[in-house]
Amino acid sequence: MDLLTPAVKPPPAPRHRRSAGLPPAPREGGTRLQAAARERREPATTPARIRVMALVAAALAVALAALLTFEVRRERGGLEVIGRQTAPVVMASSDLYFALGDMDAQLANILLVGNDTGLGFTRGDALKIYQERRGQVSQALQRASETADADPEAARAVRDILDGLGRYETLAAQMVLLDEQESHPAGRPTASTLAKYREATDLLKAVLLPAAQGLIDRNSQILEETYQRQRGLALTVRTWLMAVGILLLAALFLLQVYVSRRFHRWLNPALALATLIAAVLVLSGHTLTTNGAEYLRVAKKDSFDSVLALNRARAVSYDANADESRYLLDPQRAGQYEKAFLDKTLQLVALDGATLSTFDERLSAAQRAYRADRTAIEWQGFYGKGFRNITFVGERELAEKTLETYQVYQVDDRQIRQLASGGRLRSAIAFCTSYNPGDSNYHFSEYDKALSAWIDMNEGWFERSIRDGERQLAGWTVIPAVAAVLVLGLLALGLRRRLAEYHRSIG
Numbered sequence: 001m002d003l004l005t006p007a008v009k010p011p012p013a014p015r016h017r018r019s020a021g022l023p024p025a026p027r028e029g030g031t032r033l034q035a036a037a038r039e040r041r042e043p044a045t046t047p048a049r050i051r052v053m054a055l056v057a058a059a060l061a062v063a064l065a066a067l068l069t070f071e072v073r074r075e076r077g078g079l080e081v082i083g084r085q086t087a088p089v090v091m092a093s094s095d096l097y098f099a100l101g102d103m104d105a106q107l108a109n110i111l112l113v114g115n116d117t118g119l120g121f122t123r124g125d126a127l128k129i130y131q132e133r134r135g136q137v138s139q140a141l142q143r144a145s146e147t148a149d150a151d152p153e154a155a156r157a158v159r160d161i162l163d164g165l166g167r168y169e170t171l172a173a174q175m176v177l178l179d180e181q182e183s184h185p186a187g188r189p190t191a192s193t194l195a196k197y198r199e200a201t202d203l204l205k206a207v208l209l210p211a212a213q214g215l216i217d218r219n220s221q222i223l224e225e226t227y228q229r230q231r232g233l234a235l236t237v238r239t240w241l242m243a244v245g246i247l248l249l250a251a252l253f254l255l256q257v258y259v260s261r262r263f264h265r266w267l268n269p270a271l272a273l274a275t276l277i278a279a280v281l282v283l284s285g286h287t288l289t290t291n292g293a294e295y296l297r298v299a300k301k302d303s304f305d306s307v308l309a310l311n312r313a314r315a316v317s318y319d320a321n322a323d324e325s326r327y328l329l330d331p332q333r334a335g336q337y338e339k340a341f342l343d344k345t346l347q348l349v350a351l352d353g354a355t356l357s358t359f360d361e362r363l364s365a366a367q368r369a370y371r372a373d374r375t376a377i378e379w380q381g382f383y384g385k386g387f388r389n390i391t392f393v394g395e396r397e398l399a400e401k402t403l404e405t406y407q408v409y410q411v412d413d414r415q416i417r418q419l420a421s422g423g424r425l426r427s428a429i430a431f432c433t434s435y436n437p438g439d440s441n442y443h444f445s446e447y448d449k450a451l452s453a454w455i456d457m458n459e460g461w462f463e464r465s466i467r468d469g470e471r472q473l474a475g476w477t478v479i480p481a482v483a484a485v486l487v488l489g490l491l492a493l494g495l496r497r498r499l500a501e502y503h504r505s506i507g
Contacts (some may be wrong), residue, residue: 046262053255054491060248061278065484067244068285071237072476075292075469078230082296083466086223087304089154091459092143093219094311096161097212098318099136104204105322106130107172108329111179111197112429116186119426120434121441127176137165144215151222157215164207171200187328187425194330201326209319220308227300231293238289245282252278259495270494274487281483288472295469302391303462309389310455313348313382314448317406320344321444324413324432328420341413348406350380356414363407386454392461398454405447412440 109126175196182190252275327337366378419428
């Protein structure tokens with residue numbers, strides 16, 4: 001049967017597989033070569049990629065720690081310069097101006113009251129205040145000169161004050177001695193005594209007060225420049241910290257993903273912990289720089305700008321109060337001193353076109369508008385700056401009380417001039433110099449207390465902001481370095497086991 005069955009021959013195989021629509025058959029030798037090449041590449045490529053990614057993450061961690069450490073040291077230095085060096089010198093310079101002005105006011109009062117003991121204020125009272133102010137001048141000058149050596153302009157101002165102060169005190173001593181020797185009625189010293197006073201007060205106006213103001217201006221400029229530089233750098237460094245921090249977190253995340261996929265492990269605990277530490281460091285750095293810039297802003301803009309304006313107002317107020325005594329003391333210069341009083345009044349509360357005869361009504365009208373709308377501050381000057389920079393709880397009440405007590409004192413000034421022009425010089429002197437309730441110096445003292453409380457509040461916030469800024473930096477000179485070391489250690493720990501495992505799997 002087999003012999004009878006025709007044989008079926010299979011179709012002949014085509015000479016080329018491609019002509020049959022099939023891919024070319026693999027060559028046995030080629031397959032072995034490709035597999036061997038792949039085995040040689042993968043052990044070299046995977047560890048190399050992991051090491052490169054780890055090195056990038058490590059470099060970013062070190063950069064972040066270095067940048068944050070630099071910023072902490074820079075912020076601490078800025079707070080030191082602003083809070084412990086420059087600002088105290090500005091305050092001391094303002095105190096110097098105020099004390100110099102009141103020294104001269106007391107010299108005028110010595111001549112005004114003479115030996116009269118029935119005015120409510122005596123020659124001895126004026127001498128006592130003069131000596132107190134003299135001591136304050138010495139202390140303020142010592143504080144102001146502490147940093148003057150580092151600044152030629154400030155050093156020159158200090159030298160001018162020292163030279164002028166020596167001459168002024170000599171003239172003052174000569175005036176007091178002459179006044180003791182030459183008896184005179186209240187407010188009418190002898191020509192020789194008055195000449196000595198004129199010489200002393202002219203020296204004060206021409207040399208001492210301008211030099212003190214120059215010292216204030218110079219140190220205020222240094223303070224402003226330091227603040228702008230420190231705050232600007234803080235915001236710039238914050239941007240760099242965030243940029244480096246985001247790159248670091250991205251590098252750690254990509255490394256975690258790559259290791260997880262390559263080794264089929266969902267999570268590498270060491271890498272996860274390193275990422276968490278890095279994230280905390282980045283967020284802390286952002287908070288640190290943001291808070292640092294804010295502490296500087298509160299200290300300088302909210303607090304010290306008001307301190308500077310209000311201290312200047314206090315100094316000008318005392319000098320204006322001295323102009324009242326000079327007005328009564330020296331009839332030949334009465335017009336000059338009346339104009340000086342008005343000029344200083346408008347430095348404090350600037351109302352366009354106001355005169356001594358119109359100032360009280362103009363200020364009352366501005367006060368009524370302000371009480372109707374607290375944003376309607378129609379006056380400029382030092383108190384205009386102060387009212388426009390009210391930022392702290394309770395500060396508005398202190399500001400309003402200051403302006404109200406100042407208004408009372410201003411009304412007293414008109415009464416002094418009315419008494420003097422009406423021929424009642426002794427009554428004018430008594431009202432001007434007495435600290436009895438209801439008299440001018442009593443009201444000036446009440447005004448000064450209100451102003452000092454306003455200044456104290458802003459000084460307190462300034463010092464608090466500096467302390468808070470310094471407190472937040474405590475420990476941060478080492479924290480970034482410790483965090484970077486932990487990140488590096490966890491990187492090494494988390495990758496060493498995976499690399500060892502990889503080498504065992506291909507061994």
